[in-house]
Amino acid sequence: MQVTPAEQHECRRGFMAHRSRLRGIEVFDHLDPSKIEEFEQKLQLLNVSRGEVLIRVGDDATDLYVVVSGRFHVFASGHSEHVAEIGPGQPIGEVAFFSGRRRTATVVAARDSVVLGLTMKDFEEVAEHSPGVWRAVAATLARRLAERNAPRGDERARPRTLTFCHAGTIPIADEFLRRLQSVFQAQSRCVLVTPSLLESLSGCRLNAADPEATTLLNKLEDEYDYVIYVGDATLTPWTEKAVRQADLILWVGDSGQSGGSLCEPNDIERFASSSDRLGEQRLILLHRERGPISGTRLWLAKRPKIKMHHHIALCDIHDFYRFFRFMHGTSLGLVAGGGGALTAAHLGFYQALLESGLTFDIMGGTSGGAATTAALALGLDVDEMSELIDDVFVAKKALGRWTWPRYSLLDHGVLDAALVEHFTEIDVEDLWIPFFAVSTNLSRAMTHCHRTGPLWKAVRASSSIPALLPPVYTDDGEILVDGCLLDNVPIKGMRSLKSGPNVIVDIEVPTLSRFDIDYAMIPSRTQLLKRWMNPFMRAGLPSAPGPGSVLLRSLMMNRENPVDHATGDDVLLVLHVPEGFGHLEWSGHRRLRQIGYEFAAAELGRLRSAGHPVFAS
DSSP, X not given: OOOOHHHHHHHHHHHHHHTTSSTTOGGGTTSOHHHHHHHHTTOEEEEEOTTOEEXXXXXXXXXXXXXXXXXXXXXXXXXXXXXXXXXXXXEESHHHHHHTOBOOEEEEESSSEEEEEEEHHHHHHHHHHOTHHHHHHHXXXXXXXXXXXXXXXXXXXXXXXXXXXXXXXXXXXXXXXXXHHHHHHHHSOEEEEOHHHHHHHHTSOOOTTSHHHHHHHHHHHHHOSEEEEEOOSSOOHHHHHHHHTOXXXXXXXXXXXXXXXXXXXXXXXHHHHTOSSSOEEEEEEEESSOSOOOOHHHHHHTOTXXXXXXXXXXXXXXXXXXXXXXXXXXXXXXXXXXXXXXXXXXXXXHHHXXXXXXXXXEEEEETHHHHHHHHHHHTOOHHHHHHHHIIIIIISOTTOOBOOTTSOSBOOHHHHHHXXXXXXXXXXXXXXXXXXXEEEETTTTEEEEEOSSBHHHHHHHHTOOTTTSOOEEOTTOOEEEEGGGTOSSOHHHHHTTOOSOEEEEEEEOOOOOOOOOOGGGSOOHHHHHHHHHSGGGGGGSOOOOOHHHHHHHHHHTTOOOGGGGOOTTOEEEEEEOOTTOOTTOXXXXXXXXXXXXXXXXXXXXXXXXXXXXXXXX
16 A cells, blocks of 8 residues: 555645645636635635534524535534535535525534635625636535435445554554555555655655645545554554544454453543544454454443444454455345244345355344344354254244243243353354344333343343243343334344445245134133133134234234335345244244245345346445
8 A cells, every 4th residue: 555656746746736725626616826816815724623613503604614625524403423524625604604694504524624714705805806706606505405405325424534543552463454455455545644654745844733734634535545544552643643534443452452451441542532523433353363252342341432343363364354345335234134933034045145155244133033143143054043943942942831921921941041052152242243133122112232242132132022021121220122113124223333235134924814703702711721621622712813923913013114225235035924834833944944045046046147236246
């Protein structure tokens, strides 16, 4: 990722052009060079630090700003996430400025930036001599309004500036940086920025805090897909600058140093955590070899602002490519919906997916889908998963043991013990493949995304069928039940973690048959006990579905259609389950797996032939 002499010359030329302040800025593109010098006398050059508020909602619109370099995020009232981004050459606050209204949004510097400020009085004087300015602003305003009214997708923006700093006490391994460079260089146009490169591009010695340095660093974004910074070993001015320039801060820790004070946040981390306006933060834990992971919980507990974490084995180049796909917005996710015993079809789906050549960077699901993807993330193959279903649900009848209905209708003891046994008590955060499960938080009437804690408990909470099984209670007493109540196919949960395509697997429940039953013939408790104790009288009982089947079908009635949330890049596999299979009837799981495999293999073959983008990538 070294910059060639030609690239250095191009960057230096761009830097010198920015020193003329107005050249290349869209609103003033048409101006004669002689006019530019005259207008510059009226402009105020402002340096805006990352996180600084340039305009605030409700303020008087007395000034118009134009971005020379850097990025700004626009926050509308009531939104915690920014709704728009403003880059070089674009005006800021033009809607309120020209309409005479108060500011309708708050604009915050997304990184250290340089802007030109112009008062209304000065602008009117400029426009009087150059009417073309009004035309340029009107065109820009019309386009900005169109962009603002355009539908916004759920995809997360791809970071363009990445800053790597060491976490804890151990510096970043040189081997990691070399492999990272090779992967990014093979897949994109990128540059690794150092103080010496900054000096080389500018042709003079620059302090990292100089406005010229800010302009030059921001200019690199126009030349490269990624601008990568590496912080110093200590909190130097360069490290502070690198942190402020980042769309994404990546803390790199040594997994072998998880004990005691070795994973304590350092001065650089404390500096970054002191601001709420810094970029998203993630943790990378480096491993010398592949094997069981432990101790991730300690790192995350000391870093509450971490959005996501990645495990990378220095000996496995595939981990580096997976990380690149997360950065590039092309990571492939697997999203699996719930459905009790019917989710055995997911095993057939996954078998067909593997045979098609697809591999996954992240997995997640709800209820039975959470159990399936958890087993896959743990490294089990489909045959092992079939044996697990046989052991837990057929042989041990984990969901067929009725109990005194004080806390639930079913005895949960066998199920819990089986989950602990087969999921080996590993934590979610210690999986090599990122994983999440979704449950329903009854205490807050909202979904709960499990990304930390014991894996077995995450699966158990996600599939905790109300009334049939006891809820799972959090450490602070909140009640968690089956995620199918609010989000049976958690596509939105996946998109909150990453951009890129997803394979979405779900089942369409067979239509419930009609039952010719005389309601008056349904026995009371006393009548039922008498008839149940007499084998000769059982044959006369109405053949109505049991409470488990009715409850599960009721829970599935209000679920959203995954088709409504899929995009053109997603692969959607929805199997219509034939009659004869029930939500709690596990004995037919092998047949369901085969049905799922045949359906998925045919559908994937069709999509490949049609040139679906997930196969092209």
